[in-house]
Amino acid sequence: MAEGSAVPTASKGSWGSFLKSIASFNGDLSSLTAPAFILSTTSLTEFSAYWSEMPSVMVAPASEKDKQKRCMLVLKWFLSTLKQQYTSRNEKLGSEKKPLNPFLGELFMGKWVDQAGTTELISEQVSHHPPVTAYSIWNKQHGVRLQGYNAQKASFGRTINVKQIGHAVLHIDEYDEDYLITLPALHIEGLITGSPYVELERSTHIVSSTGYTCKVDYSGKGWVSGKKNSFTATMYPNGREKDVIYTAEGQWSDNFVIKDSHKKVVDSYDAKKMTKTPLQVAPIEQQDPLESRRAWSKVAEAINRGDMDTTSAEKSLIENQQRELRKREKEQGSEWQRRFFKRVPNSPHFDAMAHQVPGGSLEADKTNGVWMFDPAMAKAANPSYDL
Numbered sequence: 246m247a248e249g250s251a252v253p254t255a256s257k258g259s260w261g262s263f264l265k266s267i268a269s270f271n272g273d274l275s276s277l278t279a280p281a282f283i284l285s286t287t288s289l290t291e292f293s294a295y296w297s298e299m300p301s302v303m304v305a306p307a308s309e310k311d312k313q314k315r316c317m318l319v320l321k322w323f324l325s326t327l328k329q330q331y332t333s334r335n336e337k338l339g340s341e342k343k344p345l346n347p348f349l350g351e352l353f354m355g356k357w358v359d360q361a362g363t364t365e366l367i368s369e370q371v372s373h374h375p376p377v378t379a380y381s382i383w384n385k386q387h388g389v390r391l392q393g394y395n396a397q398k399a400s401f402g403r404t405i406n407v408k409q410i411g412h413a414v415l416h417i418d419e420y421d422e423d424y425l426i427t428l429p430a431l432h433i434e435g436l437i438t439g440s441p442y443v444e445l446e447r448s449t450h451i452v453s454s455t456g457y458t459c460k461v462d463y464s465g466k467g468w469v470s471g472k473k474n475s476f477t478a479t480m481y482p483n484g485r486e487k488d489v490i491y492t493a494e495g496q497w498s499d500n501f502v503i504k505d506s507h508k509k510v511v512d513s514y515d516a517k518k519m520t521k522t523p524l525q526v527a528p529i530e531q532q533d534p535l536e537s538r539r540a541w542s543k544v545a546e547a548i549n550r551g552d553m554d555t556t557s558a559e560k561s562l563i564e565n566q567q568r569e570l571r572k573r574e575k576e577q578g579s580e581w582q583r584r585f586f587k588r589v590p591n592s593p594h595f596d597a598m599a600h601q602v603p604g605g606s607l608e609a610d611k612t613n614g615v616w617m618f619d620p621a622m623a624k625a626a627n628p629s630y631d632l
């Protein structure tokens with residue numbers, strides 16, 4: 246074990262064996278067995294909330310009349326979400342844990358209520374093999390809707406490398422326009438010392454139906470600036486990467502500036518000055534049995550108590566129920582009915598946007614199809630939704 250290890254003394258043996266085991270592991274992150282002290286009590290279905298913890302930043306593009314500036318504000322909002330997505334569980338660099346693997350049909354719902362009005366969230370596990378989480382976040386008052394889905398494909402070697410499959414699409418009602426967002430690849434740093442954290446890799450593209458593309462290049466512990474979570478981004482007309490309209494540069498977890506083509510600063514962002522709106526989630530006893538916090542409550546309590554026997558017994562209970570359900574469906578020739586999302590074989594509109602990205606496609610074969618939020622299904626499930 247390396248010096249400065251964060252692994253509890255009693256867990257050093259299991260961490261050592263875990264590190265050896267990941268070198269020979271392949272494919273599905275959900276089947277990775279991690280030592281007890283690195284298990285999180287939060288399910289991946291909850292991670293969809295990271296897209297909108299500051300609803301006013303997400304709805305801001307809808308109030309901008311100029312289409313170039315609107316696209317730039319979408320880029321600014323996207324960059325603002327990265328801190329939540331990739332470092333919020335990990336403020337003291339190096340405390341990332343393995344999230345709970347959602348079961349098919351698992352739900353996570355909530356809403357943010359603040360100066361931007363009401364922003365609703367629905368997240369649903371729409372596939373188990375491979376694991377795929379779909380989400381819909383909308384603010385009716387501002388006519389801004391985000392939907393997307395993601396799966397993770399892992400490869401193991403010196404560390405855990407994760408490729409994200411899927412995409413997010415932001416829609417602005419007023420202009421009937423879409424912004425297709427690809428998801429960054431990542432890897433886990435700090436495994437040797439037992440203090441894992443995420444580092445983003447390569448790039449993200451945002452392709453807009455109004456004719457602009459944003460490209461964000463991640464440079465990890467900045468070979469450009471020497472600072473962690475550094476990035477540079479450019480916005481240009483689709484397919485004309487050299488005709489830069491805006492640039493953005495800085496640290497997505499801290500602060501960044503946006504400049505126009507004359508290098509004049511036109512906007513800036515400081516994560517430290519931002520306040521997150523708390524997500525309102527129903528009390529556990531009022532939740533649907535398929536809602537994440539209710540379904541996993543006994544597992545989460547056992548993890549918090551450090552009671553690993555009960556943790557695995559309660560986890561097995563959920564897994565066995567799931568196996569039973571799948572067996573019954575197979576016998577009846579039926580399929581689990583998703584509550585909010587429908588599978589479509591393809592989406593020509595989104596597929597054309599995905600093809601604007603070099604080597605890009607929707608990769609529907611890797612996510613069990615293309616998953617679309619269905620407002621009619623949502624209304625049927627909960628008539629009080631204002632869609």
Ligand SMILES: CC(C)CCC[C@@H](C)[C@H]1CC[C@H]2[C@@H]3[C@@H](O)C=C4C[C@@H](O)CC[C@]4(C)[C@H]3CC[C@]12C
Pocket residue numbers: 274279283289292293295330331332341342343344395397405407409433441443
């Ligand atoms: C620490 C080690 C033992 C286990 C590895 C944990 C690994 C499976 C976790 C760690 C970070 C997780 C990322 C997370 O940073 C954020 C997101 C964004 C969200 O929108 C979709 C899920 C994803 C990619 C998580 C997947 C699971 C990761 C890689």
